[in-house]
Amino acid sequence: MKKLVIPVLAAVTLYSCSNTDDNTVPTNPDEKYLNGYFITNEGNFGKANASVSHLSADLNTVTNDIFKTANGKDLGDVAQSIVVHGDYAFIVVNNSNTIEVVNKKTFKSVYTITEGLNTPYYATINNDKLYVTSLYNPTVSVYNAKTFAFIKTIDLNYPSTNIVTANNYVYAANGFYSDGKLIEVIDPSSDTNTVDIAFDNAINGITTNGQFVYALETNASASKISKIEGTQIETSVTISLGNARYLVADNTNLYYTAGTGIYKTTDSATSAGSKLFDVTPSEDGFSVLYGFNVLNGNIFVSDVKGFTDLGTVTIYKENGTVTKEFKTGLGPNGFYKF
Amino acid sequence: MKKTIIYSLFLTFTAHVALAQDPFSTQLDELIIEKSRITTRSKSQNTIVLNDSLIENTTGTFTDFLQKNTTIYFKENGYGMVSSPAFRGTTAQQTGVLWNGIKVNSALLGQTDFNSTSFKEYDNIVVKPGGGSILYGSGAIGGTIHLNNTLTFNKAIENEIQLNYGSFNTQGIHYKISTGTEQFAVNAHFGYNKSDNDYEWLGKDRKNINGEFKNTSLGFEVAYKINSKNTIELYSATYNDDRHFALITPYQTKTKYQNNYYRNLLKWHYKTSDFLNTFYVAHIKEQYNYFDQLPTDSKSGGNAGTWYFKNESFYNVTNKLRLSGFLEYQKTTGEGENSSLPFSTQEIFALSVLGNYDLTNKSGFEIGLKNETAKDYENPFLFSAGFYFNSKNYQLKINSSKNYRIPTFNDLYWQPGGNLNLKPETSFQFDINNNFNYKILNINLSTYYTSIKNMIRWIPTNTGLWEANNVDEVYILGSELSLDIQKTWNNHTLGGRVNYAYTRSIDKKMEKQLTYTPLHKFTVQLNYRYKNFSVVPSFLYIGKIYTTTSNDEASAIDAYGVFDVDLRHYFKFKDVPFTINFKIKNIANTAYTNMPQRMMPGRNYHIQIIKKF
Numbered sequence: 001m002k003k004l005v006i007p008v009l010a011a012v013t014l015y016s017c018s019n020t021d022d023n024t025v026p027t028n029p030d031e032k033y034l035n036g037y038f039i040t041n042e043g044n045f046g047k048a049n050a051s052v053s054h055l056s057a058d059l060n061t062v063t064n065d066i067f068k069t070a071n072g073k074d075l076g077d078v079a080q081s082i083v084v085h086g087d088y089a090f091i092v093v094n095n096s097n098t099i100e101v102v103n104k105k106t107f108k109s110v111y112t113i114t115e116g117l118n119t120p121y122y123a124t125i126n127n128d129k130l131y132v133t134s135l136y137n138p139t140v141s142v143y144n145a146k147t148f149a150f151i152k153t154i155d156l157n158y159p160s161t162n163i164v165t166a167n168n169y170v171y172a173a174n175g176f177y178s179d180g181k182l183i184e185v186i187d188p189s190s191d192t193n194t195v196d197i198a199f200d201n202a203i204n205g206i207t208t209n210g211q212f213v214y215a216l217e218t219n220a221s222a223s224k225i226s227k228i229e230g231t232q233i234e235t236s237v238t239i240s241l242g243n244a245r246y247l248v249a250d251n252t253n254l255y256y257t258a259g260t261g262i263y264k265t266t267d268s269a270t271s272a273g274s275k276l277f278d279v280t281p282s283e284d285g286f287s288v289l290y291g292f293n294v295l296n297g298n299i300f301v302s303d304v305k306g307f308t309d310l311g312t313v314t315i316y317k318e319n320g321t322v323t324k325e326f327k328t329g330l331g332p333n334g335f336y337k338f
Numbered sequence: 339m340k341k342t343i344i345y346s347l348f349l350t351f352t353a354h355v356a357l358a359q360d361p362f363s364t365q366l367d368e369l370i371i372e373k374s375r376i377t378t379r380s381k382s383q384n385t386i387v388l389n390d391s392l393i394e395n396t397t398g399t400f401t402d403f404l405q406k407n408t409t410i411y412f413k414e415n416g417y418g419m420v421s422s423p424a425f426r427g428t429t430a431q432q433t434g435v436l437w438n439g440i441k442v443n444s445a446l447l448g449q450t451d452f453n454s455t456s457f458k459e460y461d462n463i464v465v466k467p468g469g470g471s472i473l474y475g476s477g478a479i480g481g482t483i484h485l486n487n488t489l490t491f492n493k494a495i496e497n498e499i500q501l502n503y504g505s506f507n508t509q510g511i512h513y514k515i516s517t518g519t520e521q522f523a524v525n526a527h528f529g530y531n532k533s534d535n536d537y538e539w540l541g542k543d544r545k546n547i548n549g550e551f552k553n554t555s556l557g558f559e560v561a562y563k564i565n566s567k568n569t570i571e572l573y574s575a576t577y578n579d580d581r582h583f584a585l586i587t588p589y590q591t592k593t594k595y596q597n598n599y600y601r602n603l604l605k606w607h608y609k610t611s612d613f614l615n616t617f618y619v620a621h622i623k624e625q626y627n628y629f630d631q632l633p634t635d636s637k638s639g640g641n642a643g644t645w646y647f648k649n650e651s652f653y654n655v656t657n658k659l660r661l662s663g664f665l666e667y668q669k670t671t672g673e674g675e676n677s678s679l680p681f682s683t684q685e686i687f688a689l690s691v692l693g694n695y696d697l698t699n700k701s702g703f704e705i706g707l708k709n710e711t712a713k714d715y716e717n718p719f720l721f722s723a724g725f726y727f728n729s730k731n732y733q734l735k736i737n738s739s740k741n742y743r744i745p746t747f748n749d750l751y752w753q754p755g756g757n758l759n760l761k762p763e764t765s766f767q768f769d770i771n772n773n774f775n776y777k778i779l780n781i782n783l784s785t786y787y788t789s790i791k792n793m794i795r796w797i798p799t800n801t802g803l804w805e806a807n808n809v810d811e812v813y814i815l816g817s818e819l820s821l822d823i824q825k826t827w828n829n830h831t832l833g834g835r836v837n838y839a840y841t842r843s844i845d846k847k848m849e850k851q852l853t854y855t856p857l858h859k860f861t862v863q864l865n866y867r868y869k870n871f872s873v874v875p876s877f878l879y880i881g882k883i884y885t886t887t888s889n890d891e892a893s894a895i896d897a898y899g900v901f902d903v904d905l906r907h908y909f910k911f912k913d914v915p916f917t918i919n920f921k922i923k924n925i926a927n928t929a930y931t932n933m934p935q936r937m938m939p940g941r942n943y944h945i946q947i948i949k950k951f
Contacts, residue, residue: 046415047885048586048935049893065892074935076587096587114589118631136631243801260800281800283847289800306797306809308853309887330886330893 031105033066037295038089038104038336040079041329044307045095050079051329052091052107057338059298059315062326067091067100070107075100082336085125085145089336092120094135099123101148104338115150116141121175126165126188133160133172138180140172142191156184156193166208169231173206173215183215185231195231200224205247205256209267216247216256225254227269237265239272250294257292262299264318277320293335298323302332381694382704382724382737383470384771384784386820388463395874395904395919397502397510397946400457406878406902408465409818409839410481411859412452413883416584416936418535418551421453425480426467426788427814427843427855432479432743432763434470438487438559438573440603440620443477445642445670446679448746450483454597456555456577458500458512459527461488467784467818469741469767472690472706472722475666476744479765479790487525489561489571493518497951504921504944508533518561526558535584537939540929546584546937548592548632553579567610573603582632586935592632598625612654620646627675640679642672642747658696664708665689672747682751686712686744690720701727706739714750718742718764735771740764749794749806757806765790780822788814811846833865850889854933856881856897870908877901885934898930919946 035057041064043050052075053064067075076096083090089104090113099113099120119135129151130143138159142151158180160172170188174180183197183206197215201224205216213228223244226236241258248255254265254273260281265273282288282303290311291302299316311332315324388407396403401412401421410433414421422430431448434441435455443450457463463485470478495517502510509532516525532552536545557575564570582594603620625641648666655661666688673681687710694704706722722739743763750756769786793810817840824833839859843852851857858881865874879899886893905920920943927941 044885044934046586047933049885074587077590093587095590097589097591098587117589118591245801257800287798290798304798305887306795308795309848310890310893 428480434478471741505942549584551581639675
């Protein structure tokens with residue numbers, strides 16, 4: 001297999017080298033990704049055409065399908081999310097029940113986790129342990145993030161979507177379409193769900209700035225952001241917008257969306273903040289904002305083109321001007337720092 | 339055979355027989371039923387009959403059968419898995435399927451899964467390319483497929499049993515009995531298929547995992563002639579399957595799908611020398627279970643039941659003018675089980691008229707109009723118009739029509755995302771069909787244009803929910819060519835059939851070929867027989883298909899060609915004559931897919947024994 005891959009890699013490396021003015025010459029020619037962002041393209045459900053794209057830190061160079069290029073094999077069915085930690089990127093492949101562990105600089109496969117996974121969704125790392133939620137099961141699977149050995153399954157009350165780490169806790173937010181309205185807190189020392197933080201509405205976003213955890217709950221007419229310290233809600237602010245989504249933290253700010261609007265507030269979570277701008281709706285009138293994130297001040301927005309065509313990603317500045325627009329794989333759904 | 343009542347709708351061969359007769363001279367000739375339908379219904383549109391011997395000699399899925407014998411393109415999620423047709427470049431919901439004259443596309447999904455439908459029990463299967471909503475209602479845009487049983491009075495008991503066994507532990511048994519007295523005609527049939535379906539994924543170093551399936555079908559038909567004017571018929575069919583869904587990647591959660599349908603139909607024919615009335619009452623029920631977390635019992639499901647009432651009247655006003663009228667009412671109720679489809683009902687009332695007039699004894703024209711009302715959406719006013727010309731060696735059919743496809747239950751009522759503001763998909767088409775026949779050769783050429791508006795698609799919205807919307811517009815320019823040849827000399831018979839379809843199906847927004855629709859499809863089947871031995875080689879070619887609307891080359895699926903060969907021998911043992919059919923499929927062991935990553939089987943072998951008594 002490796003013999004087949006090398007000529008391909010060589011060709012790609014030559015191509016990308018000739019295109020960059022970067023002065024830092026990689027010591028290992030396989031180490032093609034030294035900074036920037038990863039983008040998960042979930043692909044069509046049931047068609048196993050998920051992929052990962054890379055965007056350089058200067059936003060100039062886009063490389064699509066980097067997993068297949070590096071490994072000569074397909075990534076799988078529905079790439080849901082990525083956790084980047086240390087030398088590795090953990091790619092959660094939802095409908096394949098796998099987590100592909102790759103070296104983040106080469107994107108070469110290091111290990112494929114298959115044990116203890118049922119429709120894995122999102123993941124986080126705490127103290128060299130990998131915690132993975134499941135779309136259907138009210139559980140979190142735990143792995144050693146260095147040996148990738150399966151450790152245990154933690155039972156939750158409801159299936160959970162996003163999962164984050166802050167200080168000494170792991171926070172799993174119940175899925176928007178599950179019956180739960182909880183953030184289920186896991187104590188990593190015992191790896192059990194010790195405390196649940198209850199909300200009035202379904203949770204549609206959870207994020208952290210490393211110190212605090214922020215949760216976004218929403219219904220059709222209003223939404224609320226809560227700031228959590230430890231296992232307590234410290235403060236909450238109501239937003240007079242229904243169906244707010246995607247709470248993300250960047251620098252000292254929080255961002256969220258409602259409809260096609262992008263909103264910003266500070267991480268003190270004391271006001272609803274203000275609207276920055278509206279993203280351009282996609283051609284079919286829908287499909288835009290399937291993926292959203294704010295990384296280093298860059299506002300990433302994806303349009304999945306109804307999953308019938310390759311997606312596009314648009315990067316906006318806070319004033320709404322477009323910095324960069326590019327084609328990705330099919331169904332771009334998430335943006336991650338290198 | 340004299341008193342054969344062929345209730346199948348479009349037997350062209352019978353039509354020729356019937357046309358040779360004066361329609362009113364043979365008093366109460368049963369063929370009149372057939373004839374009046376043909377004359378009123380398909381004079382300006384082409385029909386293709388797949389007859390009983392073709393059906394009899396086939397093993398495998400309904401998809402295999404149609405893929406090989408028609409211009410319809412099918413894509414499958416791996417062998418035996420969900421199969422969707424693209425008829426004349428349209429979508430799966432734009433192909434209508436009728437069972438003994440009744441629409442049977444799933445009310446929940448709007449389409450028929452051709453790997454979850456039995457076909458061996460039918461006496462003929464008729465394929466009618468082109469729009470036919472005036473006659474067949476919703477979904478008759480790309481074309482229609484008619485599954486017909488034939489009832490015959492005054493017929494000695496005929497039994498037929500078929501057994502087949504082959505690669506991947508594929509097994510089948512099919513049994514059919516039919517008989518008739520002067521007043522009664524009865525058929526009954528039973529079918530069972532199963533397969534481990536664990537074929538090698540060529541070049542991928544793994545097998546097809548979790549692909550096993552089995553299905554059972556059971557049915558009967560009865561006709562009773564009350565008197566010279568009245569006949570009633572009862573049709574009944576049930577089908578149950580249990581199909582695992584093959585895994586696309588090896589560690590996926592295993593799932594399976596059970597599909598069941600129950601169809602009952604009562605027809606009452608009343609006829610005089612120039613009038614025929616047929617009244618239909620049908621109840622059709624569909625039910626599915628989806629096991630999403632095997633081996634656990636976790637599942638969801640849904641069911642829909644339709645009561646269907648239809649009255650068809652055919653009146654021969656003069657020797658030249660025929661009128662027919664159709665009155666239909668249907669009520670469907672559907673409900674999810676542990677799924678997001680709330681209890682919902684839909685009622686449709688439709689009225690249509692069709693007339694045709696012979697200008698000369700060779701040519702004529704026809705016009706049809708239809709109006710339909712439904713509870714939750716506006717229906718368009720539909721029309722059709724056609725011209726026909728028939729001579730000994732050349733026949734011309736020109737047809738134009740407006741057709742539609744109604745939103746499905748899921749499109750309208752699924753929560754969340756079902757959309758009560760949907761419009762039906764509407765289509766306009768124009769079709770010219772030329773048929774040339776000369777001695778041993780028959781050539782048929784269709785050229786058509788179809789435009790389709792308001793195509794319904796589920797798309798993600800910026801609230802995070804998916805919603806059904808009228809988004810796409812497509813136009814299709816296409817051509818279908820079929821060539822038949824048959825020659826017999828001494829003890830030899832050589833036959834051949836070639837089908838070629840050219841389909842430029844263009845997504846209007848992108849101005850590119852529609853996804854999953856090949857530009858070219860080509861099939862050829864030869865049949866050489868010497869005495870009791872036959873060799874039947876066949877070849878299927880499917881052109882490249884795109885999987886993205888921008889026709890991105892990297893994700894396109896390559897063209898492929900597949901060779902099969904059948905070797906048949908009829909053993910004329912005095913007391914127990916029977917036929918053995920040995921089949922080699924994909925003889926060249928070609929690795930191919932028609933959906934991304936869904937590998938299809940390599941070379942595989944099957945043996946079939948057919949015994950009639």
